[in-house]
Each structure stands twice: as structure tokens, then as C-alpha cells.
Amino acid sequence: xxxxxxxxxxxxxxxxxxxxxxxxxxxxxxxxxxxxxxxxxxxxxxxxxxxxxxxxxxxxxxxxxxxxxxxxxxxxxxxxxxxxxxxxxxxxxxxxxxxxxxxxxxxxxxxxxxxxxxxxxxxxxxxxxxxxxxxxxxxxxxxxxxxxxxxxxxxxxxxxxxxxxxxxxxxxxxxxxxxxxx
Numbered sequence: 765x766x767x768x769x770x771x772x773x774x775x776x777x778x779x780x781x782x783x784x785x786x787x788x789x790x791x792x793x794x795x796x797x798x799x800x801x802x803x804x805x806x807x808x809x810x811x812x813x814x815x816x817x818x819x820x821x822x823x824x825x826x827x828x829x830x831x832x833x834x835x836x837x838x839x840x841x842x843x844x845x846x847x848x849x850x851x852x853x854x855x856x857x858x859x860x861x862x863x864x865x866x867x868x869x870x871x872x873x874x875x876x877x878x879x880x881x882x883x884x885x886x887x888x889x890x891x892x893x894x895x896x897x898x899x900x901x902x903x904x905x906x907x908x909x910x911x912x913x914x915x916x917x918x919x920x921x922x923x924x925x926x927x928x929x930x931x932x933x934x935x936x937x938x939x940x941x942x943x944x945x946x
Contacts, residue, residue, distance in 0.1 A: 830927055830928060837920065837927060838920070838924075841919065841920030842920075844916045845916045845917065848913050848916050849909070851909070852905065852906065852908070852910075852912060856902045859898055859901040859902040860899065860901075860902035861898070864901075865896075865898075866895070866901035866904065867895040868896065869893055870893065871892075
């Protein structure tokens with residue numbers, strides 16, 4: 765048995781050397797494969813990062829454009845609102861102080877205080893007109909001025925929505941004074 769053990773020692777040593785050599789060769793081969801996979805993985809991650817950075821930059825650019833559009837819209841609509849308020853205030857003041865007069869057409873005018881004589885010739889269209897009291901005319905001008913301010917505010921809000929979301933309904937019609945088709 766000792767002779768068998770002594771004869772098998774070189775075989776065992778050769779087997780261990782062969783196994784360790786195979787193990788090292790497999791390690792080198794797998795090391796090269798792992799290194800190749802790591803390189804591919806790093807390249808893929810770098811490409812994903814570049815694409816994400818481009819997308820982020822595009823979104824940031826779009827956000828900046830939208831912010832600039834909103835600033836311009838805000839300035840324009842604020843100026844329109846200021847103009848509407850000034851015009852309304854000026855008209856109300858002129859009507860209240862009788863610098864301007866407001867009259868309305870009337871279909872029939874019956875008053876016992878009017879003389880029965882014919883009216884003098886004029887360039888009017890023939891319809892009878894009644895002049896409003898200055899206070900009432902100023903109140904009417906204030907009401908219409910409020911409506912003008914509301915229209916400017918609504919136009920500004922519609923412009924804001926369209927700047928944020930161009931695909932929103934009626935954004936093609938916004939600012940043109942058109943109503944949504946029913």
C-alpha cells in the first residue's frame with residue numbers, strides 16, 4: 765500500500781497542478797470576460813447618462829422658454845389691463861362731469877313735459893334718443909369698464925394656459941377672440 769501511495773503521489777501532484785493551472789486559466793478567461801462586460805456596462809451607463817443629460821437640458825431649455833413667454837404675456841396683458849382701467853376711469857370721469865354725454869336710442873318716448881312741436885332737422889337716423897343722467901352714465905361706463913378688465917384678465921389667463929400647455933383645448937383660438945365651436 766505504501767508503494768501504491770508513493771506511486772500515486774506524482775499523479776496527485778500532477779492532478780493538483782493541472783487543476784490549479786486549469787483554475788488559473790479559467791480565472792484569466794473569466795477575468796477577461798468580466799472586464800469586457802464591465803467595459804460594455806460602463807459604456808452603456810455613460811450613453812444613458814448622456815441621453816438623460818440631453819433630455820434634461822432640453823426640458824430646462826423648454827422651461828426657460830415657457831418662463832420667458834409667460835413674462836412677456838404677463839407684461840403685455842398687464843399693460844392691456846392698465847390701459848383698460850385708465851380708459852374706463854377717464855370715461856367714467858368725463859361722463860360724471862358732463863364732459864361727455866351718453867344717450868340711448870328709445871323706441872317710444874312719452875312725456876307730458878315735451879312740447880308737441882316737430883323736432884328740428886338733424887343728421888340722426890331718425891330714432892329718438894334719450895340722454896342719461898351723468899351719474900347713471902358714469903355707473904354704466906364703470907360696469908362696461910369692469911367687463912373690459914375681466915376680458916383682458918381672461919385673455920391673459922388663456923395665454924398663460926396655452927404657454928404652459930400648447931395642446932390644451934382652444935389654444936389655437938386663444939388670443940383671437942373666438943369662442944369654442946359647439
